[in-house]
Amino acid sequence: MSGPVLPRRGFLASAAGLAAALTLAACGGEPAATGGSAPAASAPATPGAAQGWTFTDDRGKKVERPKAPSRIVAQVGAAAALWDFGVRPVAVFGPHKLKDGSKDPQVGNVDLAKVQGLGNVWDEFNVEQYIALQPDLLVSSMYVKGTLWYVPEKSKDTIEQVAPTAGIMLTGRSATQVIGKYEELARSLGADMQGVPEAKARMEAATKELARFGNLKILMMSGGADAMWVVNPPEYPDIVHLMDAGLDVVKPAKVDEGGFFQTLSWENADEYDADVILYDTRTQSLKPEEMMKKPTFAKLPAVKAGQLYPWNAEAPYSYQGYAAFLEGLVANLKKAKELP
Template sequence: MSGMSRRGVLAVGGSVGIGALLAACGGSSDKGSQDAKDSGAGTGAKADAGAKTPAGPWSFTDDRKTAVKLDKTPTKLVAYVGVAAALHDYGVECVGVFGPTTVKDGGADAQAGDLDVSKVTVIGNTYGEFNIEKYAALSPQLLISHMYEAPTLWYVPDESAKKILALAPSVGINLKSVPITTPLQRYAELAASLGADMNSTTNAAAKARFEKASADLRAAAKASGGLKVMAASGSADSFYVSTPPSASDLSYYKSLGVDLIVPDKVEGGFFETLSWENADKYQPDIIMLDNRTATLQPKDLAAKPTWAQLAAVKAGQVIGWPSEPIFSYDKCAAQIEALTKAITGAKKVS
């Protein structure tokens, strides 16, 4: 792992999803992906959410304040996999994706959401992978990705970014230090510009589901009696505790009244790194554990004494955390509902 950039460390463990380094060290876990699907699955896009590409000129101003203007609405879209999954929920399809898309058996990674991964061209599946030849062969009309450290596009390799960005216009949406509602709105606006009917039965129902889920979480947090929640991620050597202000989902939960632990020694604005000997520094009532493919899951952590001795672990109050959200109303509602259920069913143990 020597020589890896800070951005690379964040990528393999997840920026807002706080940093397990397992993937950088060559490991992977299909189980983590399945857990993420089980805990965060939404209803997905229905037929009435299908997009109809608008005629005429197209423009969109992204979060770099860059105005992209084209003679016609782009249809050959290539996006970071989580972006493609969100657009899919709204009825907009991408021809290519990059980022964690498939697992070892060829199935879909949890970060692919409801995408049919057999129907998209995978430009790169891990951090640092981006096949420029494959990308160029798609004749891309628009590249779309998140931004955690603007103006850098998530999972677009620094060393080849100039070549990649010369092939098509790009759109970047900021995720750092904003509540989840901000990127949700921005991706909904982008989807609408690309032809999504945000007033369709499916899309309207998804937004209503999100709003109800938010209200239910606020009520559950208020009635919880001060339950403390900690968002964390595990790797072979370290335990990472996320700081809510930098994570769009966590900052939103905190605004709804969830008592999220804020670590006191945050590195780089994202998380505190603890050795496993000190993993009991914080004592939450509920642990939200990063459940993406690259991170260690409860069964993997069972042999670590400090993990096993955490009161929340002893009480069975550990839930999967899709720490890199898919920014569609459907998928974010599912995350909120899972947290509400955990808070409602938990007891005070700290």
């Protein structure tokens, strides 16, 4: 699945649906990359580290250190969130570079020249480099409680022996709750919070505007070569946020094992009526021009009306990330109308 909910690439995995998620979410196909030179061993992640640091993560695990961690390694989604709050990890893992060498959007504002890359695809994590970095904290999101996203099962025990880990739960929460947890972590680490109040105000303003579009039936989906995935709203923090704000998002009648989406053949792309379709923009997903080659999809009323808009399915869980995501969505929905 940011790798696809899918691995910014498959759709998100659950314990039962992990195999599907690996296909949709973890099989990104980008080449391995290191993301730039490693920072100096003494480079701090954040200013103002306090003595006697503790943080309770979403596993209920209390992480304790003699002082606030400064050498932080983070999965790319977690790194993108923390970066916007002012935390500077020394390394990242998970999809951060595309095939052409450019930055993967899911890594957000992270400067890849200032972090080490420990792995760029599913099941890839350079343990030797990780140990050499002498980290004092690893941070990752979780789609399944207790399972750190993109930490390989085969090397999990070794990785967790090197440094304490912190997991932030995504599934079943709203984006506001997830962002709040990352903010709590960042503040505990001494982050400077530069630009955060302004971004929070932008996010709140855009969220209020969404209520204007409650009359529109919205379908959120991702496209693959042989299938179309209709997402199940309760499992996605961003969609929970949109629905809490007043949007009417299609909920599939029958979800696949794992609960994250319903798989439809392209011949059945017209299973649900919608005024607007939001499509997954991640690199593992088909582009609009590719989906338009599927006859049933091309004939959908929303598609024919030009009401097919991008969905940034892995916007960083920060106020900056969500301000940009929601402002773009508001701008597109202003162009849409109810269809007969």
